[in-house]
Amino acid sequence: MVKDRDGSLFIYFYPFGGKKKVGIKLPTVKRKKEAERIEMAILVAIRSGDYSGLDAVSREACIRMFKNQNLAIPPDLGGDELKEDLTYRDACKIFITDPGIHDSPGRWRHELSLANIGAKIGVNRPIKSVWIPELEQYQRDRLTDKVSPATVNRELVSLSKLFSVLIKHRLIEVNPVRLLDSLSARDGERQVYISFKDVQSIIARTPEWFRPLALTAYYTGMRRGEILGLTKKQVNLSKRIIVLAPQNTKEAHWKRVPIHKDLVPILESSLENGKRKVTSLSNKLFLFYDKTGPRPLELETFKNVWPRACEALGLKEPWPRFHDLRHTWRTNARRSKMDPQIAESILGHQTKARSVSERYGRISDEELVNAIDQMTFDHGETEILVANDVAGLSSKSSNSVVTGKQSKEKKATLHRDPVLMISSS
Structure with a gap:
């Protein structure tokens, strides 16, 4: 295992047996233990012929390795099909399990925001199909639900972070949220x-x-x-x-x-x-x-x-x-x-x-x-x-709890997909 100048790690191993040593750069991995885990996961997948257990980072590294060696990519591995078929639900799982997000104190807010967005745009739609018109419609829908502009902006910040993580893993190329105008939050200041x-x-x-x-x-x-x-x-x-x-x-x-x-x-x-x-x-x-x-x-x-x-x-x-x-x-x-x-x-x-x-x-x-x-x-x-x-x-x-009258209006709530609300374990 070798560390590059930019801090990325290379793993060198013999995935196909024999004397042919193969090297793979892991540009998003900085820790030795994580690189060792990826190496072992790829070895097990190749020797068993079952690639279904690979996470997004290991899968991407494995696909790159096959391409570098001019070898046919196994059908079960997917290759480019993974990028095309990646759904919003799958993208959320990759995002929440990313080390930078999984261990962050703001993870709970990201989970809640992404659940709200998924309830509107659909969790099974391809992530690549989410573009400016859909995001503008989301803004309008949430304002119709009487959600404050500041809250809508915070939810879209979480979506922007999700796209950034997918770009890091080379699963998409563009972050459409960065092309979207934020809502003015001044009217909702308290x-x-x-x-x-x-x-x-x-x-x-x-x-x-x-x-x-x-x-x-x-x-x-x-x-x-x-x-x-x-x-x-x-x-x-x-x-x-x-x-x-x-x-x-x-x-x-x-x-x-x-x-x-x-x-x-x-x-x-x-x-x-x-x-x-x-x-x-x-x-x-x-x-x-x-x-x-x-x-x-x-x-x-x-x-x-x-x-x-x-x-x-x-x-x-x-x-x-x-x-x-x-x-x-x-x-x-x-x-x-x-x-x-x-x-x-x-x-x-x-x-x-x-x-x-x-x-x-x-x-x-x-x-x-x-x-x-x-x-x-x-x-x-x-x-x-x-x-x-x-x-x-x-x-x-003057909102005294003694003189207030019972409000008959109920707050609008969104159905939150439990699959998106990933537990903290």
Whole structure:
């Protein structure tokens, strides 16, 4: 095995027996173990004559090897037919199992976005047939479903990443999403603050297993994906610090989140439940509990709980969203006079460039804990400002859970193909 100047690996082996040594470059592979796995997979496939078990990368390398040796490509291997017949469903499987995506903290969002797109364009259509007219129609359909332009744009970002992975594997040549104009998201911009009373009322209408997650979001400002991915080892109650590694955050930087004293007993309870009810099931901090017992928490289980609680309370639209807990934390931090640099280090922002002081001026754990202890969480009534209200003007919604009326409108939901919602295992 040899490494090229660009970091790609070459494997050298004897796939056809005898003394003929064959070399194959693996341009998308950077790790030795992965190259060894591909080598073994190709050897087994050639010697057994069964190529059905090869993944996309191994299959492409095997086809290239046959072509380089001027050998006929076995019918079972497919060759160019793989590219022509690749469906949207198959493309999603290749995308989600790609190492760069499979291990990323944003994988859950990609799965959800691709499921929404597949429900509209069809999961069995050839991926090559997806082009600009179909994508523009998707934009119109989602807006008709009363989905915000920002959400539609995020869904198409996931599709763009899918096409990029397929290009990397040489399964297609062009990414049509890059030729598409994004929707303007200014009309859907929101400014939200949720009162402490309303947060308590909404959380009280959610299942017991959900409440620790919501309270963690409220007291820390962490993102939904960061909370769902929390493991027991990341929570240090003695120091009152949660440590997130770069692969656990959207901005791909280390992040330390202090634990407010009111959150300590909640996390203690979650840790104890994990020890008492789960042995080797999962190292995740938060689990889902039902009649069958505890199991790892999936996004599909999580995502509808908050809207259902808002509906049960009879809130007037626009409803507060789970992500608004993060916005509320930022407002509470500012109104509590928290040092802006400490607040930014706790929140983290993907698009915000780090200043010199942030890169070189380390904030200690003690500073973080002291700052969170001085923070208070009751700074006014609920306010929801949405740019595209019915009248076409920005409006202020006093959305008290006490005075709200039951909304008869039900949110439009898409059928999500379970095959596309690939499990995290």
